Amino acid sequence: MVPNISSLSSYILEYQRSCANPTGYWAYVADTFYWRRKYDEVLRWDFEKPEIAWYVNGKLNITENIFERQIYYRRKQVALYWEPNDPGQPARSLTYQELFEATQQFANVLIAQGVRKGDRVAIYMPMVPELVVAMLACARIGAVHSVIFAGFSAQSLAERINDAGARVLITADGGYRGEKTIPIKAIADEAMESTECVERAIVLRRTGESVPMKAGRDYWWHDLKKNAPLVHEAVEVDAEDPLYILYTSGSTGKPKGLVHTTAGYMVYTAHTFRNVFQYEEGDVYFCSADIGWVTGHSYLVYGPLLNGATNVMFEGVPTWPDAGRYWQIIDKYRVNQFYTAPTAIRALMALGMEWLNGKDLGSLKVLGTVGEPINEEAWHWYHDHIGKNKCPIVDTWWQTETGGIMISPLAGIIPTKPSYATLPFVGIQPAIVDDNGNELTGNSVEGNLAIKFPWPGMARTIWGDHERFRHTYFGRFANLYFTGDGVKRDEDGYYRILGRVDDVINVSGHRLGTAEIENAINEHPLVVESAVVAFPHPVKGQGIYAFAICNEFSTGGEAGIRQSVVKTVERIIGPFARPDKVLVVSGLPKTRSGKIMRRILRKIALGEGDDFGDTTTLLDPAVVDEIVTKARAMEAEAG
Numbered sequence: 001m002v003p004n005i006s007s008l009s010s011y012i013l014e015y016q017r018s019c020a021n022p023t024g025y026w027a028y029v030a031d032t033f034y035w036r037r038k039y040d041e042v043l044r045w046d047f048e049k050p051e052i053a054w055y056v057n058g059k060l061n062i063t064e065n066i067f068e069r070q071i072y073y074r075r076k077q078v079a080l081y082w083e084p085n086d087p088g089q090p091a092r093s094l095t096y097q098e099l100f101e102a103t104q105q106f107a108n109v110l111i112a113q114g115v116r117k118g119d120r121v122a123i124y125m126p127m128v129p130e131l132v133v134a135m136l137a138c139a140r141i142g143a144v145h146s147v148i149f150a151g152f153s154a155q156s157l158a159e160r161i162n163d164a165g166a167r168v169l170i171t172a173d174g175g176y177r178g179e180k181t182i183p184i185k186a187i188a189d190e191a192m193e194s195t196e197c198v199e200r201a202i203v204l205r206r207t208g209e210s211v212p213m214k215a216g217r218d219y220w221w222h223d224l225k226k227n228a229p230l231v232h233e234a235v236e237v238d239a240e241d242p243l244y245i246l247y248t249s250g251s252t253g254k255p256k257g258l259v260h261t262t263a264g265y266m267v268y269t270a271h272t273f274r275n276v277f278q279y280e281e282g283d284v285y286f287c288s289a290d291i292g293w294v295t296g297h298s299y300l301v302y303g304p305l306l307n308g309a310t311n312v313m314f315e316g317v318p319t320w321p322d323a324g325r326y327w328q329i330i331d332k333y334r335v336n337q338f339y340t341a342p343t344a345i346r347a348l349m350a351l352g353m354e355w356l357n358g359k360d361l362g363s364l365k366v367l368g369t370v371g372e373p374i375n376e377e378a379w380h381w382y383h384d385h386i387g388k389n390k391c392p393i394v395d396t397w398w399q400t401e402t403g404g405i406m407i408s409p410l411a412g413i414i415p416t417k418p419s420y421a422t423l424p425f426v427g428i429q430p431a432i433v434d435d436n437g438n439e440l441t442g443n444s445v446e447g448n449l450a451i452k453f454p455w456p457g458m459a460r461t462i463w464g465d466h467e468r469f470r471h472t473y474f475g476r477f478a479n480l481y482f483t484g485d486g487v488k489r490d491e492d493g494y495y496r497i498l499g500r501v502d503d504v505i506n507v508s509g510h511r512l513g514t515a516e517i518e519n520a521i522n523e524h525p526l527v528v529e530s531a532v533v534a535f536p537h538p539v540k541g542q543g544i545y546a547f548a549i550c551n552e553f554s555t556g557g558e559a560g561i562r563q564s565v566v567k568t569v570e571r572i573i574g575p576f577a578r579p580d581k582v583l584v585v586s587g588l589p590k591t592r593s594g595k596i597m598r599r600i601l602r603k604i605a606l607g608e609g610d611d612f613g614d615t616t617t618l619l620d621p622a623v624v625d626e627i628v629t630k631a632r633a634m635e636a637e638a639g
């Protein structure tokens with residue numbers, strides 16, 4: 001098992017050691033894994049190119065490290081408790097042996113469908129155990145999975161499938177989320193109409209609703225499984241072979257397929273999971289994230305399973321059938337570590353205390369948050385009412401790109417402070433730099449967050465676009481990985497994440513690019529141009545405010561346009577990207593060179609006064625007055 005850092009003094013010592021001799025440190029952690037062939041060199045790197053390789057020439061399979069490495073003593077232990085959306089439906093659980101067999105069997109299914117090492121497999125599924133099986137089966141045969149969140153629209157799904165060049169799509173007839181049934185297969189069918197690469201769709205039966213199956217392309221999971229053997233020997237892969245591609249938003253409209261490779265990701269997710277959550281043998285851990293995002297990949301699937309943890313996986317939403325659903329699950333499975341997003345905490349906090357009645361949360365030892373800054377009020381509510389003042393909160397800062405947790409308390413070891421991610425994980429060397437790239441040393445400084453030295457879990461490239469990877473992350477500041485976040489280091493040396501400094505916004509913990517939303521809005525037939533900014537939202541963290549130029553209206557007038565703009569975004573990206581406010585305008589504040597002055601739009605979205613600073617560079621300053629007047633009228637109308 002990976003080494004455990006069990007006290008503050010050992011954290012301090014290990015941190016120093018990991019920075020003084022990073023390769024020695026990461027070799028020491030890596031040596032707790034099973035390698036088919038040991039690596040020749042721990043690290044080769046150059047941030048200029050960039051080129052990052054960990055455990056050079058090492059050979060392994062990550063599923064051998066999940067299963068064979070520990071199966072003899074975990075055979076009967078539960079790997080996955082699965083809680084269905086509807087509490088009235090039967091729950092399921094899979095032991096390590098059962099998950100191992102299901103993985104091997106599905107690996108054989110994939111092989112029979114012609115999937116080979118290096119092939120990309122797209123996965124568009126609800127939160128059911130077969131989603132985990134599908135991912136692990138890909139890893140077993142060296143295929144590269146690309147999970148696409150089941151809230152994405154057909155168009156977004158198609159775009160990702162095409163970018164990855166996936167030959168196989170694994171999906172389901174439908175899925176349940178709260179009171180809704182999501183027509184997953186219908187969305188997948190629509191997506192497949194605009195993809196040329198997908199040869200096979202493997203469809204899991206979840207809802208049992210009848211769905212069309214295209215002959216020669218679509219096959220039922222349960223049919224293919226029938227004759228597939230339960231044993232499949234893992235395919236040996238190189239340490240740097242890709243394990244998966246995961247799409248995330250950037251500041252341009254096109255999503256980025258971040259590539260994570262095998263060995264470094266394995267070592268990093270396992271080590272961070274064990275130490276940040278202080279997971280102990282026998283504990284039950286519950287991560288509420290959807291596997292469609294990186295948190296689910298690293299801290300529902302790989303990190304916990306590599307540590308032989310018992311996981312709780314939940315299909316549904318926190319507020320259905322009522323706002324006590326998470327607390328009931330924690331009570332039912334006697335959960336020890338619970339990891340969720342601040343937006344969920346704020347939403348549940350707003351619904352009142354009554355939902356905690358009768359729920360025994362006494363098993364909890366550690367609480368975690370991820371995905372966005374947690375405000376002090378939510379932190380205290382979580383700490384006092386869920387953790388009953390006895391559970392440390394690990395506010396974990398990291399990103400799709402980082403693969404694993406980067407700045408966070410180690411539970412019960414690093415003293416917490418509300419809304420602070422506190423200190424870097426071992427081996428992580430943060431730097432705060434000003435806009436010119438000068439490092440701001442010492443405490444009580446604020447600037448851009450960058451990282452000076454590679455860590456094993458970092459993404460290696462953007463699928464098919466290494467140049468974009470270079471300029472986005474390594475082109476901004478010489479020899480540094482740039483995170484896109486602003487940060488403050490306080491007088492104690494603690495880090496507080498201040499939010500994005502680029503055009504990426506964070507809505508309910510979902511990462512979106514403003515350009516991506518604008519592109520979607522611009523598809524509306526009556527919209528000429530649009531601009532999207534974020535505004536503070538009490539539950540979502542950030543809300544989406546869209547300004548849309550329309551020169552003609554359909555029958556519904558402005559109100560009709562607003563609604564249909566929202567629908568357009570739902571159709572093109574997915575319901576989670578729905579704008580909170582749409583203001584129909586006749587122009588946008590632009591400079592003479594045509595650049596939209598978002599600073600002004602942000603102020604308007606905030607409802608802030610009339611002082612917009614220097615507007616002399618604007619092409620048409622009068623447009624600002626019109627927007628302000630219309631924005632106020634819209635607010636008044638909304639009450």
Ligand code: PRX
Pocket residue numbers: 248293294295369370371372373374395396397398399400401421483484485497498499500506509510511
């Ligand atoms: O802005 C930071 C915010 O989420 C961004 C990364 O989003 P994504 O790649 O979707 O990954 C989310 C889950 C790891 C970051 O650039 N963020 C993440 N965690 C925190 C956070 N902001 C503040 N505090 C956090 N703990």
